[in-house]
Amino acid sequence: MRDRDCPPLARVASVLLTVMLSVLFGGLPGGLTTGCSDDDPTGPKNVLGPWPASEDSLIALFRAAYTDRDLADYLPLLDDGYVFQFLQVDIDQLGLPPGYLFDRAAEEDVAANMFSGQPIPGGPPAISEIRWPILQGIGQWEDSYNPSFPGCRQRIFNFEMEIERPGDITLIFGGQQLFYAAPCDTILPDGSAATAWRLHAQVDLSETITKGTERPTWGWVKAKYRTP
Numbered sequence: 001m002r003d004r005d006c007p008p009l010a011r012v013a014s015v016l017l018t019v020m021l022s023v024l025f026g027g028l029p030g031g032l033t034t035g036c037s038d039d040d041p042t043g044p045k046n047v048l049g050p051w052p053a054s055e056d057s058l059i060a061l062f063r064a065a066y067t068d069r070d071l072a073d074y075l076p077l078l079d080d081g082y083v084f085q086f087l088q089v090d091i092d093q094l095g096l097p098p099g100y101l102f103d104r105a106a107e108e109d110v111a112a113n114m115f116s117g118q119p120i121p122g123g124p125p126a127i128s129e130i131r132w133p134i135l136q137g138i139g140q141w142e143d144s145y146n147p148s149f150p151g152c153r154q155r156i157f158n159f160e161m162e163i164e165r166p167g168d169i170t171l172i173f174g175g176q177q178l179f180y181a182a183p184c185d186t187i188l189p190d191g192s193a194a195t196a197w198r199l200h201a202q203v204d205l206s207e208t209i210t211k212g213t214e215r216p217t218w219g220w221v222k223a224k225y226r227t228p
Contacts, residue, residue, distance in 0.1 A: 052077070055141045055153050055181040058197040066161075067132050069115035078104055079182045079198040086219040087204050094223050102222060113225045114163075124224050129164035134174065144180055152180040152200050163221065173216050176205035 052058035058077060065074035084102035091100050102110070119126040136158045144152040160174030182200035187193060206217035216224075 052197045053194065055155065055197050056137070058181050058199060059135070059137075059157070059179060062199060063132050063135055067130050069117070069127070069130055071112055071115050074111055074115070075108060077199055078107060079200040080104060081182075082107060082199060083201050084219070084222065085201065085203040086223070087206065087217055090204070090217055090219040090223065094220065096223065106226060107222075109227050110222045110225050113227060114221075120225065120227060122228050125165045125168045127163055127225075128166050131162040131164070132159070133162070134158060134160035138176075141181070146180070149180045149201050152182050153197075154178060154180050156205070161218070171216055171221060173206055173218060173221065175207040175217070177218065178203035178205055 052061055061073070062077050064070075065077065082104040084107060086096065086100055086102075090096070091098065113120050113123075114127050114130070117126055117128065138156045138158060141153045141155045144150065144154045146152075146154070156176050156178050158174075158176055160172070163171040165171065179199065180201035180203075181197045184196045184198060185193065186196045204217060204219040206219065
């Protein structure tokens, strides 16, 4: 987790009004102090800026950071142990190793490339805009029953995303994503205790690549935008 400058309060208010979710913790003098037992057993961390007070506010901020292509807002939402799980069809078609996962370091690399507005030398073209017109949760958040992600909360979301790339095709993909949110014990500047949330895992359930079309999966996009 990295300290960062706090975004304007107007933006935080906009997120709150748009999604009508829990009150987000703002960047206060001295920041928030958080510690997650599964990835930081040694003690709390200082976190500046808005922090998700619920699983839904986590996903709202995740979406906002993606559409704004804001790396500074995006990375603090990821748990230290974050992983992205690929579809088997992508592992097979992209020639990835069996059981291939993106860890946090790989995700940082991909997000930096996708959000930079610059092409990757020897790789795919620059991204000028990311639109996320559909993001709808199915059912409710529930305790994780995946033994790989104990202590988390999980929920499936329907989604559709559009990635504009000047001079090249616009990538349009969708389907479902299974998100796992990890709770973090948090001490506010006033000394009160609270719970914050970070994205611990993302399981790709996108529609699969169909031969002869330009409809990729989320995992396919991530694999393409990793630094060669």
